[in-house]
Amino acid sequence: MSPPVYDHDGGWHPGVTLSAPPAAQPGHPLWWKAAVAVAAAAVGAGTAFAVVKLTGGDGSDTARTSATATPHSQAPAPTGQPSRATPTDGGTTGASPSASPSALPEGYHTVDDPSGFSLAVPDGWQRSERSTGVFYTTDGDHRLLQVFVVTEPGMTPYEAVRKSSENLSTQPAYKEIGLEQSGPPAGASAAVGSDAARLVYAYDSEKLGERRQVVEYAFTADDGKEYAVLAAGPATDWPQAQKDADTALAAFATR
Incomplete structure (x- = not known):
């Protein structure tokens, strides 16, 4: 029997607290185990931290539902803070649409996720809950958005993305493009804290057969709560993933 296939779009998450209400929700509660076995033949050496199992195999760890629109009011967006680092190779922070969720870019809509937050996602995308x-x-999974909660005690947002880069550095042809205490991207909702930090990186995905x-x-x-919101896609489509992330954060809200 072949080992499971893992990929590494996701950053470092020692704990995940997102879980859907127990009744009438697809999938199962989410948890994180301290050590995860990674298939070295699929993506190179594994780590105990920065591991995301993407779709593939029998899909038993996913429960897909349609990402349908739900109206959601939003507070005005704050102005983003200057970057403390200068990314290269496409790492410059992209400006997100300066618009409320009612005026999102064409092709996006707001969803109220059962895990207790809202964000904007591209039309037609499917929701799943994973570990x-x-x-x-x-x-x-050629394009995706991922949301999880950082539960490591005392870890700041900047430390979280720095640790992501550190633990992802063993992945095939990994390159850190930008690591910064950026503040919220331009157009982010008021729910996104001023302590926001940003990591941009690229690597070769053997599973998807492309540079990500x-x-x-x-x-x-x-x-x-300390959230991480991640967007990924083919490197040849950049800055599409940046637009997906910024648009998601333009409509981000908690409840």
């Missing part, structure tokens, strides 16, 4: 958070995906470019934001939200 590493909530995913919205399309085209067999990923952006990950970590921040303390207005509910006091």
Whole structure:
């Protein structure tokens, strides 16, 4: 029997607290085990931290539902803070639409996720719950959004994305493009804290047969939880993943 196939779009998450209400929700509660076995033949040497199992195999760890729109009001967006680092190779922070969820870019809509937050996702994407958070995906994970909660005590958003880069560095042809205490991207909702940090990286995915470019934001939200929101896609489509992340955060809200 072949070992499970793992991929590494997701950042470092020693704990995930996102879980759907127990009644009438697809999938199962989410948890994180301290050590995860990674298939070295699929993506190179594994780590105990930065591991995301993407779709593939029998799909038994996913429960897909349609990402349908739900109206959601939103507070005005704050102005993003200057970057403390200068990314290269496409790592410059992209400006997100300066618009409320009622005026999102064409092709996006707001969803109220059962795990207690709202965000904007591209039309037609499918929702799934996995052991590493909530995913919205399309085209067999070639493009995706991922949301999880950082539960490591005392870890700041910047430390979270720095640790992501450190633990992902063993992946095939890994390159850190940008690592910064960025503040919220332009157009982010008021729910995204001013302590937001941003990581941009690229790597070669043997599973998907392409070079990937990923952006990950970590921040303390207005509910006091530290969230990570990650967008990934083919490097040849960059800055599409940046737009997906910024648009998601333009409509981000907690409840």
